[in-house]
Amino acid sequence: MALSDVPAVERNEEGIAAVLGILKQRFGERFQTGASMREQHAHTTTYIPTQAPDGVVFPETTEEVQEIVRACAAHRVPVIAFGTGTSLEGHVNAPGGGISLDTSRMNRILAVHAEDLDCVVEPGVTREALNTHLRDTGLFFPIDPGANASLGGMASTRASGTNAVRYGTMRENVMALTAVMADGSAITTASRAKKSSAGYDLTRLLVGSEGTLGIITSLTLKLYGIPQAISGGVCPFPSVDAACNAVISTIQMGIPVARIELVNALQMRALKLHSHLDYPESPCLFVEFHGTEAGVAEQAESFGEIAAEYGGGPFLWTGVAEERTKLWKARHEAYWASLTLRPGAKGLSTDVCVPISRLAECIAETEEDIARMGLIAPIVGHVGDGNFHTLVLMDMNDPKEIALAEEFVGRLNMRAIAMGGTCTGEHGVGQGKMGFLRHELGGAVDVMRSIKAALDPQNILNPGKILPL
């Protein structure tokens, strides 16, 4: 499976011309067709080549999204929802052209229900903007994929990140959605009740559907009280295997760790170079605990004991906010730090997730593959969930390197699938993973296609993504 296998989407030139005219007239300055604007809306943090849309529109309300979708539906023109462009698998590319629907002006926080621990936001609100807004309420939204992504985009890719091990992913934290469907109708998928058995779970169907079934125009999200106490630290291990075994024991013991992140030796070297962290160049776990003062101390102590059993340590932890922030800032900069290992290179990020019992084995085989193939590819992992990323650094001007990287990714994805895992833990399918979906899910892909055909019979919502047609 290489990118060149991703099927083309036919351009409907006549329809596109008609929609360009309609949107120009209706949205004026809020509709742009300049080349750099269009390129920007297809270029994401990925090595996948840009496929620009024909125009970019900036709606401000659900009703305007409905108007845009109706125009696109009438002329059978693709419409591709866009958040911040931080997705990694070509999600916002426009293989058949069409309209990029940029949600950045839909950035209002519509309600914060502090008593109910929820809020309602428009899709263009970023996770950092939401947490800034919440600062005085004692509440926070925990999902943190690293990038300051939009919440609509995070829902669309079923994003998660470092603290999913405790707080879940967007799947668990989106309570309800408003979405515009392919026929221009707007629906609300659920009430604000914390649980419900009222019919099919359309919320979860839209979360992770990458804009192919509907365009999200508002989200009801769960919030959490900011923990009374937070402690965290870094623990070195003699091997990746030892670190993974410590993770397994931690999870099995039921220690409610808020974050538990693996960084392999090469990635530690990159972090040290980039962020001046004073740690050994050996595999490390970055951990964080949330709870009461007594609770986090108890958790940290239990974790330290487990780590020692596997030869890890010393485990130095701190409750001081500044020190923790420095650590996690470094962890979050892993992507950029990695790029310094090979200046000028582009990174191809992988995203497999396996049952935790297979994690050490999966990482070990992957490290062997990296060594054997002569790649430069540091590893970081949300290991409490069995999810890890490698960043393959390659010279985009060398087709052989790209082919080698794709071969490596293909082997990695198939390895994870063979171990009962998935080719994508949190990045989504987009264009990059389309070729692996059937390997992973077999005939379930046909059921997905039936749903897509039923809800978007003209295939105008982000065509050429997730499902090979």
Added chain:
Amino acid sequence: MALSDVPAVERNEEGIAAVLGILKQRFGERFQTGASMREQHAHTTTYIPTQAPDGVVFPETTEEVQEIVRACAAHRVPVIAFGTGTSLEGHVNAPGGGISLDTSRMNRILAVHAEDLDCVVEPGVTREALNTHLRDTGLFFPIDPGANASLGGMASTRASGTNAVRYGTMRENVMALTAVMADGSAITTASRAKKSSAGYDLTRLLVGSEGTLGIITSLTLKLYGIPQAISGGVCPFPSVDAACNAVISTIQMGIPVARIELVNALQMRALKLHSHLDYPESPCLFVEFHGTEAGVAEQAESFGEIAAEYGGGPFLWTGVAEERTKLWKARHEAYWASLTLRPGAKGLSTDVCVPISRLAECIAETEEDIARMGLIAPIVGHVGDGNFHTLVLMDMNDPKEIALAEEFVGRLNMRAIAMGGTCTGEHGVGQGKMGFLRHELGGAVDVMRSIKAALDPQNILNPGKILPL
């Protein structure tokens, strides 16, 4: 909305006759058509009148389920999955006749992956059977709807119960499913990875679909380590309002309570009569904490302080297993205890769930309604989630009483919906709630219908449930 408004499903006599012949020949003794067997498979713990199927078949494998569904599909005959018959909204009724597919012989535990905290079971395994099987592993499956329901049935109705406040519902605890679709194909919805962004979330689509989109033939479920320590107790309050406010504070403070159940004064009277509990006849909260020894003590202490702020107490709690078991046994017998308040009566159970900020108000208005209408209807609630049940006791021989009870339920459902809640927190739609779905979800119901039509174009999977056609 009364039950009499539930639309009929037309009988396909010719097709039914053909399928009866096919199944008799193929399944022999494992296919039954006796009247009492058929009645049993439509009679559930509900006041909704029985609509018996034409035959009951007992498959033992996914392949046999496929054979049955293919026969029904070929002759356009309804097929209704059956677990233990403990659903409450007429879910297993056969309004157009057809075949009841009883999963009780699909009761194998296929795998327990202790390291991964998951297991794979067939749909006929009950939650108690699973927990008995797990006893020596130190793990347990937490979802507890009261009845010893089958796990396939629990997934189908998106069940939850007393400890959903901490462990979530079936939505959060089913990781993957194998299901037979309306065309007889079998699909697996997801890998065993703890999280995934691989395409549409078919797992969550099938959970809660009440056998109308596919028939579950195996489930991968999350497991949890049995907590090191469990403590619990009962706390009386001067009013329902005070108890609800204590709940809101407990949840907002982030106390990770495992169970927090409201029992109103009338229900306490029933429990005292039935289970000989020595508590005052005032509203009470039953609570339970899971964690380390130090952790549960800290939680119990914090809860006691909150309760006292709202005039509650004394809060007597215990870590002794036998005492806790007695308390929760009594709580679980609330349904049967309630029936003793009016011997000979049948109970109509309601199931609204509202944002927790509206809970006190919703219960207060409901208690007023009960008093004003002269009903006998005790209240219990999974109040940490904003979910509560009333059990309206009525004389089934008096049509006026039934009409009154239905009027009460209608008002209650509309009240919850108006407060941003749902007409069903955990029981499902079945036949009983069909009339309320559009009030709650508007046009989203049309999207559900499109999905149903795409995946079951002949409408053979549990027809006449969830969606009015």
